[in-house]
Structure formats: structure tokens, C-alpha cells
Amino acid sequence: MIDEGKVLSLNEMRNRVARFVVDYKDATSEKSDAQNFWRDLMACYGVDSVRRKGVIFEAQAKRADTGNYGYIDVLKPGLFLIEHKSAGKLVTPKGASISNAEEQANAYIAGGSISGALPRYVLTSDFQSIQVTDLSRRKDDPTRTLTIRTNELPDYVESFLFLTAEDDIEAIIREDQADASVKAARLMGDLFTALTKDADTEDEDDPTNEDEETYDASILLTRLLFLMFGDDAGLWPRATFHRFLLDRTQSDGSDMAGQLTMLFEVLDTPENKRDRRIDESFARFPYVNGALFRRDVIKKMPWFDTDMRDALVRACEFDWSRISPAVFGSLFQTVHSREARHAGGEHYTSEENILKTLRPLFLDDLRKRLDAANTKPQLEALHDEFKRFRYVDPACGCGNFLIVAYREMRNLELDLLIKLRTKQGDTQMILDPSDLLNVTLDQFTGMEIKWWPAKIAETAMFLVDHQSNRQMEKTLGVTPNRLPIDIAANIHHANALTHDWAELLPDGPTVWVFGNPPFLGRKETSDEQKAELQAAWQKPTAHLDYVTAWHRKALDYFTNVDGEFAFVSSNSVTQGEQVPDLFPDIRDAGWRIKFGHRTFYWTNESASKERAHVHCVIVGFTRDQGAKQRLFDYSDRRTQTEVKVTEGINGYLADAPAVYPASRSKPLSPELAPVSFGSMPRDDGFLLIEPDEYAGVIADPVAAKYVRRFIGARQLINNEPRWCLWMVDLDPADVRRSPVLKQRLEGVRAMRSNSKAATTREWAKLPHLFVQQAQPLVPYICIPRHFSEGRPYATVARFEPDVIAGDSCFTTVDPDGFVFAVLSSSMFIVWQKTVGGRLKSDPRFSKEIVWNTLPLPAVSADVRAAVIDAGAGVNAARGLRPERSLAEHYQPLAMSKELVAAHNILDKAVDKAFGAGRARMDELARQTVLFDRYAEMIAASS
Ligand SMILES: C[S@@+](CC[C@H](N)C(=O)[O-])C[C@H]1O[C@@H](n2cnc3c(N)ncnc32)[C@H](O)[C@@H]1O
Incomplete structure (x- = not known):
């Protein structure tokens, strides 16, 4: 039904x-x-x-x-x-x-x-x-x-x-492949568990440390997958291996180890060297070279029992030719990792994301050139060029980027051959089909630090080669015979950061380097990895992510090699303090950005419906200074649009001048006053009044004179009540009159006198004062040290000078509301998120990097008045719901209609103040305006 x-x-x-x-x-x-x-x-x-x-x-x-x-x-x-x-x-x-x-x-x-x-x-x-x-x-x-x-x-x-x-036939196919991958992963998982009995030890870096049972089982599994794939994908007559299992092995699995050992030997022996008496069920298998079935690699074949044999037979019933080549490798990896197996969560990089890297790096250009080639000599010249290309993934895992690159290049070549055939007619077809191919496995090189993925990347490359050959046979009617294997990809089990790339990688003629090296922020890197990063850069690396070591290695490698490179990385490399440390070095080495994918969610395919989200960017580099730059923007971090680049792409992936704002001691903008930290009590709580103490303090009429509202970051954002004793004009007689003051001041003095810091001890002489007083004397803005990543605007507020700002906030004077309006605008938050640093993912406000660089030009009286008016509109909209804290006002899913409308009006006024001309201002358009202004103002100021 x-x-x-x-x-x-x-x-x-x-x-x-x-x-x-x-x-x-x-x-x-x-x-x-x-x-x-x-x-x-x-x-x-x-x-x-x-x-x-x-x-x-x-x-x-x-x-x-x-x-x-x-x-x-x-x-x-x-x-x-x-x-x-x-x-x-x-x-x-x-x-x-x-x-x-x-x-x-x-x-x-x-x-x-x-x-x-x-x-x-x-x-x-x-x-x-x-x-x-x-x-x-x-x-x-x-x-x-x-x-x-x-x-x-x-x-x-x-x-x-x-x-x-x-309508979406591709979707049916994608779903089929995803479904197949999940099933396959389960089957492989069952098999591996049966083979190892879920052995406990794993060593991913070094096979010699791997416990022997796991190691043998891992290798055995690669071979079995190869055989099952061969059964379904036409490496030999369908189901040859399946039939071998059924015909040659006992159902209790007792003779399985022996039969498989013999089969592996046969597979590793050229047909003409085999014993003439071998049974037909062995003789049907061709010679597979490429070290896949080499003797002695498996030290001890595991004993099989009924369950294990059943698991293998079940796996044979699956159609392995349905697996997308891009996930072959990851399938194995999942199987090998106990943790991933137990979580049932296989995840691997989707092809879509891999193609986001490969297409703008080289595939799109080649496709365009193929479309434009219309004569036989043009097609032949292009085809000849394919011989010159080399492809490298220096953190290749199980080889998925290399696999997709290979398949896409073979597809391109096939289309080229079809076009060529229509030009020259069938008659000129070369007899040996491998002579037709200028894209070959040995042009592909990977480096991978873990032994197991490195091992399977090699096999997976062979399998995708076979799939491409089948495709060729279906379309052109001819295909090279790949058995025995004599051309293989070069997969090095090596640490890419401690090896000289020139020794392992091709030296030309044209090399494309790509991949997604590990996404590790500073906090997640080990000491060893930090040392590798430092060794690669040979300069301070406090702000740089681990992935940037690959950028540096690529720059070094390409010194004497022709080519281009592109890496996927977490978007932190194109934000904040990291940008000026990374991109100028790349530019100084003669490179410019070829393409950029601005921040998008990197979703991994996953069997369990959980999908891992990382905020990613992809940046490709070229030395061709005339190359057309391409920029991809994601409006909701998901939907891709290619935007027209007019000025050029800078390291923040903005279409704007390549300027990298550096720390300044004074505001660049003539409209902005400096910011400073709020006042610091250093009081052990004796100058501050918590809600449960308030009634007691205020009941003392003398102390009550000195009570002021106190604003720290939490009070600012969450509206939490807090007060302090602000005694800059303390009447000494009041201390005698007020038991509360006396007790509190003694407390401060005792705490400061006992301090280890000499400066604090000095302040014990002035216990009624905060150790640092920076309270503005006019209305001012209170700015928290961090903003929450999810909130659409900066959570700032304007206060009268009798509200005391603590040192967990910054302050800046704002006599007329203009600064409040600027800080509450999208322009400001875009600048903050673009050039500012972060605490985890939360934007960190800073005086030198964010505030002093904010490129707000001088504004006319009219513009100023309009901005102030619009800022007052935001305050009025907040005032409609006075019970709400800033956190509640700016809960991204629950902002009030009035507040959203007021911010929209404010954005228009502030955009104009920054000189924006366009009607539609999104993040990218604002970045362009901001960097344009910055470049102009810096040029004018120097
Ligand atoms: C994010 S994964 C990408 C792998 C593959 N492209 C994928 O999507 O599954 C990064 C890979 O880099 C490898 N790796 C980490 N540090 C490395 C190093 N120093 N040298 C070589 N490979 C490394 C990891 O083992 C991992 O396989």
C-alpha cells in the first residue's frame, strides 16, 4: 500500500x-x-x-x-x-x-x-x-x-x-544516499563490535600503540568493505564474495579465518602466478595490487563465531555501491571510534560544504572554460592542462575533500571527452581508455595525523576511482581496467605542522591546496599544538587559532610552487583581533583573497538527527592580482547568495578596503568622548549594599544621605537592584552619628590594611572612598564589558550622574543622548562584532580596538538632532515596558513591536550619520560603509 x-x-x-x-x-x-x-x-x-x-x-x-x-x-x-x-x-x-x-x-x-x-x-x-x-x-x-x-x-x-x-529529484537521491550511509555505518559498526568485542583501547595517532586486536580488526574491516563494494560496484561479477562466503564457509564461522586468509593471498597474487589448482570460488577474484591485501599486515586473523559470520553475511546483502564516495571514509572512522559508535551519531562533512570550497577554488573556472571551448584544439588544449594539476588536502581525515575533488574532476573530464567526441567522431577514439584520462589518482595527496583515517583515505580513493570509471563506461562505453591497482593517491600519515611540505607534497606544476583543518579555538588547543602554531608562524600567536598554522605552512610551501589554496575554518579567523594578525601577513606574501564564504552554519551530516553546528567561513587565496573576487553571503547564516564585489574583499570578508584597524589611545571620531572604566570599590562588600541590606542601611538617616544606586554589568543588563555608599563629600561628623557608616568604614579599612598590595594598603587611609573614582559629572552611558552574541543590539543605557557606575562597566559622557543613539545602532554592533575580540562567542567591548576606532565622521547639526531624536524613540519604546530588563527587552525572539520599530528608525538616522547611501543595509553593506569611513578618516588623520 x-x-x-x-x-x-x-x-x-x-x-x-x-x-x-x-x-x-x-x-x-x-x-x-x-x-x-x-x-x-x-x-x-x-x-x-x-x-x-x-x-x-x-x-x-x-x-x-x-x-x-x-x-x-x-x-x-x-x-x-x-x-x-x-x-x-x-x-x-x-x-x-x-x-x-x-x-x-x-x-x-x-x-x-x-x-x-x-x-x-x-x-x-x-x-x-x-x-x-x-x-x-x-x-x-x-x-x-x-x-x-x-x-x-x-x-x-x-x-x-x-x-x-x-520537482526535486536530487532530494530523493540525496535522501537515499544518506539513508544508505546510516545503514552501512550500522552494519560496519556491528561487524567491528563483533570482531573486537568492543576492545577498550584505541590509539589514533600511532598504529604501533593500537592494541593488536583493534588494529587487526580495523585492517580486516577495510578489506571486507573493499570486497563487498567490489561485489556491488562491478569490480567483478556481482555477489562473487557473497557467494564465496555462503559456499566456502561453515555457518558457525569456525573456518572463516582460514578461508579469508587464503582469499586475501589470492587477491594479492597476480593471476599468472597463482597455483593452477586453486578452487574456482577463489579463482574468480582478480589480482588487487596496491598493498591492500598484503600478507602479514594482519598479524592474527580473529576467530569467527556464528554471530560474526551472520553480521558479515548481512552486510553483504546491503548494496554498497549506493554509498556516496564522500562518506566512505567517515563511515570507517565512525566504526573505528567507540565513542561515535556508541552514540550512534555518525557525522561527516556534507558534500555541499566540500563543494563550497572546491567550486570557487578551481571547479567553476574549469567548467566555464570547458563551456567556452568549442573547437577540437581548444578542447584538447584544456584537456592537456588537466595533466598539470595536483590536489592536496593537508588535514585530509578519511579523504572526503580529495574524493569529491577527484570525482568532480573526472566528471569534468568526462564532459570534455564527450564534447571532444562529438567534434572528432567516434572513429578517433583511442583504444586504451586509460590514455584518455588526464585526471589520475596519483595527482592527489593528503596528510593526516591519525593513522586509521589516513589508511582508509587511500582505499576510499580507489573506490571513487572505480565509480568514476563506471560512469565513464555508462556514458562513453569504454573504461580503463583498474585492477591490479598500480596508481594510487599519496596519503601520508604525518603531522602537517611538523613536516616540511616541500618534502611530502608535489612541487608543481599547479597545485591546489584545500581542506578543513581542525576547528580548535585557543582554549581547546593543547600545549603541543600551541607550540606547533608558534613554530609555524615564528611570531606571537596569542590571537591566532590553530588552523592558521595551515595558512602559514601553505604560504611557505607556495614560495616556490605555483597554485592556490583555500581552507574552511571557524569564523573567528575573520573577526576581531585575529584578522590584523593573519591577513596582512598573507597579503605581504603576495596573496589576495580569491573568494570568501561569509559566516554560515557548517552542518555535518549525521545519522542521529543531531547535526553539529559550527560557525564557519571559507577563504580562498590566489596570487593572481587580476582574478575576479567572489563573495558569498548568508542572510540567515544558511541561505547563500553571491554578492557582487566592487571594492575588493578584505580579511573581515567585507567588500571594502583592506584596512585592519589597530588599537588607538584616543577616539578616531571627532564626535565621541573617551570611554573609561567605572569606579572600583575594592571594599570587601562594605561600600556596596545588597537588596537584603538595603532596609537596614536606609533606616539609618545619616547613612541614607550617602546611599546611591549602583550599576555593575549584572545590574545594567538584568535590572538587579544594588546600591552603594558614595561618600566623596563625607562630613566626618556623620561617621560618629551613624553606627552603619562606622561599622562599614571600619570594615573597609580592615580589609584594605590586610591587603598584600601596597597600593590597596595605602587606600586604607581613605576607607570612605572607592579606590578609583571615575564617576561622570554629567549624564553618561553605561556599557557592559561583554555583549551577548545572540542579542541584536548593544545592551547599553543612559544614567544621571547620581547613579554610580562600577568598574565591571565602561562609561562615556553623553550630555544630550547622541552617544546613546550611536551605541544602540546596528552600525555600532556590526563594528563591535567585526573588529572586537570575544569572550567565547560573546563580543567583548574594548576602548582601544572598538571605541577608539569607530569611524563616525563629523556630523551636521541636523543629522545630530535626528540621531538624538531617534535614540529618544528607543528609550521611549523601552519605557512602555518599564518592568523589563535590557536582557528581556533584547531577547531576540521576543522584542516588542515598538522597540523594533524604534530601532529601525534609529538605524536609518545613524546609517546616514555614517554616510551610508543605500536603502537596504544589511551586515555586509554596513561593514562596507564602516571600512570606507575608517580608511578615509585614517588617511585624513595621518
Ligand atoms: C576537521 S577534520 C577534517 C577531516 C575531513 N576533511 C572531514 O571533513 O572529515 C580535521 C582533520 O585534521 C587532522 N589533523 C589534526 N591535526 C593535524 C596535523 N597536525 N596534521 C595533519 N592532520 C591533522 C585530524 O585528525 C582530522 O582528521
């Missing part, structure tokens, strides 16, 4: 198609079987009687060739048209290039009587074969028409997905 609301999974479609093929193997008569044939095939794709709406059987239509009306067998206007013949009646007349059925279909299409859009696909069949032509493809495109035997249909299920009439 088909669920009407849900599109079937590709796997279910495959199962149904397999049954369909059996059901119709003997059908011959158009009259009695053709309609059911197509109805049932559509049902295999989930198109049942409900979904079949719009599909017409026996649709009357005019034929262009005869001018008469006839009946199209099946028609879905806008999508497909089907002409069916009885067995033996589908013929291609002598001298014609198409069959009688196809000719008939074309005549109906040309007849002009089909209402609605013309069909895109033309299908013809005589039960034994099916042909589909995609009319949207060019006539010289060899992928325009596919002809298969009906019994091959299960292998071509994807090619008929258009029958579903779903």
Missing part, C-alpha cells in the same frame, strides 16, 4: 522495480499488456492512481507526417510521452536513424495538437527494451538517449526518476 502523502525512498523503488522486471519478463502484446506495463512501472515510483492524475492513456493527437489523428499510448503533458509496440514490432527501418515508435512519437509532438506544455521525455518500448530520450538535451549530447534491456532496469532506477513528477 503506497503512502499517498510521501514520496517513496529510492530503495523501495529499487525493490519494486526488481519485482516488476520479473512480473513482465514474458509480456509480449501491446494490446493486452502495454497499459498495465506502464501503470505498474509508474507504481514502482510511487505513482499510484491518486498520483497518476494528469497521465492520459490513449490521448488523441494529430500526427504531423500524415495530418491524421491517432492515439498516443501514454501522455503526461509537459513531462513524458510513451509509444509502445508489441514484442518484435519495434523496428528501425532500413536507412532510418530512429525506430518506428520514436518516429511516431516525434510525429505527435510535431503535430501541434497536444494541449499544454510539450513533453520533455519520449519513451519507447517493446517490453524487452526501453528507450528514453531527454528532449531538453542537445542532439549531439550522447547522454540524450538511453537504451536498455528491460531486465537491466534495476541498475537504472535513477534514470527514470522523472516518472515520479517530483
Whole structure:
């Protein structure tokens, strides 16, 4: 029973198609079987009687060739048209290039009587074969028409997905692959657990420290995956290994170890060197070179029992050719990590994110060049260039970036070969297909510190090579034979930061370096990693993330090598103090940004529905000073748009001049007064009054004269009540008159006298005073040291001078409300988030880096008045809900309508004050304005 609301999974479609093929193997008569044939095939794709709406059987239509009306067998206007013949009646007349059925279909299409859009696909069949032509493809495109035997249909299920009439066919395929990966990971996990009995020790860096059982099981698993993949992906006749297991091994698993050992030996022996007497079930396997099955690598084959053999047989039943090559590696990694296995959470980098790096780095340019190449010499010249390219991932994990790069380059090459073939005709095809390939595994190099991912990256590369070859065979009809393996990717098990890249990596001719080195902030790096970072940069690295060591290594490597590089990293490298420490060095080495993906959520694919989120950026670099720069922006951190770059991309990934604001001792803006810390009590609590003490203090009328509201960061943001005794004009007689004052001042004196710090002891002589008094004498703004990342505006407020600001806040004078308005604007928070440092992810306000660099130019009296007015509007909107704290006012999901409206008005006024001309100001547009102003004001001031 088909669920009407849900599109079937590709796997279910495959199962149904397999049954369909059996059901119709003997059908011959158009009259009695053709309609059911197509109805049932559509049902295999989930198109049942409900979904079949719009599909017409026996649709009357005019034929262009005869001018008469006839009946199209099946028609879905806008999508497909089907002409069916009885067995033996589908013929291609002598001298014609198409069959009688196809000719008939074309005549109906040309007849002009089909209402609605013309069909895109033309299908013809005589039960034994099916042909589909995609009319949207060019006539010289060899992928325009596919002809298969009906019994091959299960292998071509994807090619008929258009029958579903779903808009997003890619989504069905993606879901299928994700689903398959999860299943595969479980099967592998079961197998590994059975093999190791969940052994406890793991050493990811060094195989010699790995406990032997885990090591052997890991290697064994790689081999088994290879064999199961070979069974499904056409490395040898289907299910050869599966049959070997069933035929050659006992169901209790007792002879499994011995049989597998023998099989591995056979796989590692060239056919002509094998013992002539070996059994046929072994002889069927080809020679696989590439050290995959080398003897003695597995020290001790594990004993199998019934459960283990069952787990392996179950795994063989799975179709391993369905696994997306990009996740091969991660699958193994999950299996190997006990923690990941137990959490059931496999996660790996999605292809989409990998392509965000590879496309703008080189794939898009090459694709464009291929599209533009229209003559045979142009195509050949481009193809020849492919020989020159080398690809490097210096933190490759299981090789997913390399795998996707390889597959994409092979796809590009295939398209090039197809185009070339249409130019030169079939006759000139070279006999040895490997001579056609200028993209080869040995052009791909990886470095990986952990032994296990490094090991499997190599195997995974071989598997993707095989998939690309299959694709080539399907399209071009020829493919190189890859067994025995004699070309492999170069995967080095090595620490990329302690090796000289020149020794391990290619020295040209053109190298692309890419990847996602570990996302580790300063806090998460070990001492060893900090030392590696320092050694790479040879300069202070207090602000730099670990990933930047890869940037430095790339700069060094490229000194004598031609090429470009791009890394994914956490967005911290394009924010705050890190930027001036990183980007000027890259620029000084002769590089500029080729492309940038501004902050987006990096989601990992995950079997458990949890998806790991990291705020990422991707930055690519080139030495080509004339290269067009590309910038990708994410409006909600998810939806990508490519924006037009007009000024150039700077290290903050803004379309703006390459300026890197440096710390200043005075405000750059003529409109802003300096900020300073609030007053510091250093009092052990004797000068401060907590809510539970307030009534007691205020009951003392003498002490009450000195009580003032006190604002620290918590009081500012959460409206928590607190007071202090502010005694700058203390009358000494009051101390005698007030027991409260006396007791409190004695407390302060005792605490300060006992202090270890001499300066504090000195202040014991003045116990009635804060040790640092910075209280403004006019209305002022109180600014917390940190803002919360999630809040859309800075949480600041304006106070009268009789409210005392503590030293957990900054203050700046604001006699007329102008500064409040500026600080409350989007311009300010954008500047803060762009150039300021952070505490974890929370923006950290700073005098020297944020305030003193804020590039607010001199403003006219009119603009100033408008800004002040708009700021008052924000205050008024807050005043409508006086019970709310700033934290509540600026809860991003619950701001009041009035407050949002007031901020919008304020933003317009402040944007104008900064000289913004555009109507629509988002974060990127504001950054552009801010950096433009900064560059102008710095130039004018020097
Ligand atoms: C974020 S992962 C990326 C791997 C892979 N591209 C992926 O998406 O799964 C970073 C990889 O760098 C490796 N790594 C960490 N430090 C390294 C170093 N110093 N040298 C080489 N590889 C390193 C880690 O083991 C990990 O596999």
C-alpha cells in the first residue's frame, strides 16, 4: 500500500522495480499488456492512481507526417510521452536513424495538437527494451538517449526518476544516499563490535600503540568493505564474495579465518602466478595490487563465531555501491571510534560544504572554460592542462575533500571527452581508455595525523576511482581496467605542522591546496599544538587559532610552487583581533583573497538527527592580482547568495578596503568622548549594599544621605537592584552619628590594611572612598564589558550622574543622548562584532580596538538632532515596558513591536550619520560603509 502523502525512498523503488522486471519478463502484446506495463512501472515510483492524475492513456493527437489523428499510448503533458509496440514490432527501418515508435512519437509532438506544455521525455518500448530520450538535451549530447534491456532496469532506477513528477529529484537521491550511509555505518559498526568485542583501547595517532586486536580488526574491516563494494560496484561479477562466503564457509564461522586468509593471498597474487589448482570460488577474484591485501599486515586473523559470520553475511546483502564516495571514509572512522559508535551519531562533512570550497577554488573556472571551448584544439588544449594539476588536502581525515575533488574532476573530464567526441567522431577514439584520462589518482595527496583515517583515505580513493570509471563506461562505453591497482593517491600519515611540505607534497606544476583543518579555538588547543602554531608562524600567536598554522605552512610551501589554496575554518579567523594578525601577513606574501564564504552554519551530516553546528567561513587565496573576487553571503547564516564585489574583499570578508584597524589611545571620531572604566570599590562588600541590606542601611538617616544606586554589568543588563555608599563629600561628623557608616568604614579599612598590595594598603587611609573614582559629572552611558552574541543590539543605557557606575562597566559622557543613539545602532554592533575580540562567542567591548576606532565622521547639526531624536524613540519604546530588563527587552525572539520599530528608525538616522547611501543595509553593506569611513578618516588623520 503506497503512502499517498510521501514520496517513496529510492530503495523501495529499487525493490519494486526488481519485482516488476520479473512480473513482465514474458509480456509480449501491446494490446493486452502495454497499459498495465506502464501503470505498474509508474507504481514502482510511487505513482499510484491518486498520483497518476494528469497521465492520459490513449490521448488523441494529430500526427504531423500524415495530418491524421491517432492515439498516443501514454501522455503526461509537459513531462513524458510513451509509444509502445508489441514484442518484435519495434523496428528501425532500413536507412532510418530512429525506430518506428520514436518516429511516431516525434510525429505527435510535431503535430501541434497536444494541449499544454510539450513533453520533455519520449519513451519507447517493446517490453524487452526501453528507450528514453531527454528532449531538453542537445542532439549531439550522447547522454540524450538511453537504451536498455528491460531486465537491466534495476541498475537504472535513477534514470527514470522523472516518472515520479517530483520537482526535486536530487532530494530523493540525496535522501537515499544518506539513508544508505546510516545503514552501512550500522552494519560496519556491528561487524567491528563483533570482531573486537568492543576492545577498550584505541590509539589514533600511532598504529604501533593500537592494541593488536583493534588494529587487526580495523585492517580486516577495510578489506571486507573493499570486497563487498567490489561485489556491488562491478569490480567483478556481482555477489562473487557473497557467494564465496555462503559456499566456502561453515555457518558457525569456525573456518572463516582460514578461508579469508587464503582469499586475501589470492587477491594479492597476480593471476599468472597463482597455483593452477586453486578452487574456482577463489579463482574468480582478480589480482588487487596496491598493498591492500598484503600478507602479514594482519598479524592474527580473529576467530569467527556464528554471530560474526551472520553480521558479515548481512552486510553483504546491503548494496554498497549506493554509498556516496564522500562518506566512505567517515563511515570507517565512525566504526573505528567507540565513542561515535556508541552514540550512534555518525557525522561527516556534507558534500555541499566540500563543494563550497572546491567550486570557487578551481571547479567553476574549469567548467566555464570547458563551456567556452568549442573547437577540437581548444578542447584538447584544456584537456592537456588537466595533466598539470595536483590536489592536496593537508588535514585530509578519511579523504572526503580529495574524493569529491577527484570525482568532480573526472566528471569534468568526462564532459570534455564527450564534447571532444562529438567534434572528432567516434572513429578517433583511442583504444586504451586509460590514455584518455588526464585526471589520475596519483595527482592527489593528503596528510593526516591519525593513522586509521589516513589508511582508509587511500582505499576510499580507489573506490571513487572505480565509480568514476563506471560512469565513464555508462556514458562513453569504454573504461580503463583498474585492477591490479598500480596508481594510487599519496596519503601520508604525518603531522602537517611538523613536516616540511616541500618534502611530502608535489612541487608543481599547479597545485591546489584545500581542506578543513581542525576547528580548535585557543582554549581547546593543547600545549603541543600551541607550540606547533608558534613554530609555524615564528611570531606571537596569542590571537591566532590553530588552523592558521595551515595558512602559514601553505604560504611557505607556495614560495616556490605555483597554485592556490583555500581552507574552511571557524569564523573567528575573520573577526576581531585575529584578522590584523593573519591577513596582512598573507597579503605581504603576495596573496589576495580569491573568494570568501561569509559566516554560515557548517552542518555535518549525521545519522542521529543531531547535526553539529559550527560557525564557519571559507577563504580562498590566489596570487593572481587580476582574478575576479567572489563573495558569498548568508542572510540567515544558511541561505547563500553571491554578492557582487566592487571594492575588493578584505580579511573581515567585507567588500571594502583592506584596512585592519589597530588599537588607538584616543577616539578616531571627532564626535565621541573617551570611554573609561567605572569606579572600583575594592571594599570587601562594605561600600556596596545588597537588596537584603538595603532596609537596614536606609533606616539609618545619616547613612541614607550617602546611599546611591549602583550599576555593575549584572545590574545594567538584568535590572538587579544594588546600591552603594558614595561618600566623596563625607562630613566626618556623620561617621560618629551613624553606627552603619562606622561599622562599614571600619570594615573597609580592615580589609584594605590586610591587603598584600601596597597600593590597596595605602587606600586604607581613605576607607570612605572607592579606590578609583571615575564617576561622570554629567549624564553618561553605561556599557557592559561583554555583549551577548545572540542579542541584536548593544545592551547599553543612559544614567544621571547620581547613579554610580562600577568598574565591571565602561562609561562615556553623553550630555544630550547622541552617544546613546550611536551605541544602540546596528552600525555600532556590526563594528563591535567585526573588529572586537570575544569572550567565547560573546563580543567583548574594548576602548582601544572598538571605541577608539569607530569611524563616525563629523556630523551636521541636523543629522545630530535626528540621531538624538531617534535614540529618544528607543528609550521611549523601552519605557512602555518599564518592568523589563535590557536582557528581556533584547531577547531576540521576543522584542516588542515598538522597540523594533524604534530601532529601525534609529538605524536609518545613524546609517546616514555614517554616510551610508543605500536603502537596504544589511551586515555586509554596513561593514562596507564602516571600512570606507575608517580608511578615509585614517588617511585624513595621518
Ligand atoms: C576537521 S577534520 C577534517 C577531516 C575531513 N576533511 C572531514 O571533513 O572529515 C580535521 C582533520 O585534521 C587532522 N589533523 C589534526 N591535526 C593535524 C596535523 N597536525 N596534521 C595533519 N592532520 C591533522 C585530524 O585528525 C582530522 O582528521
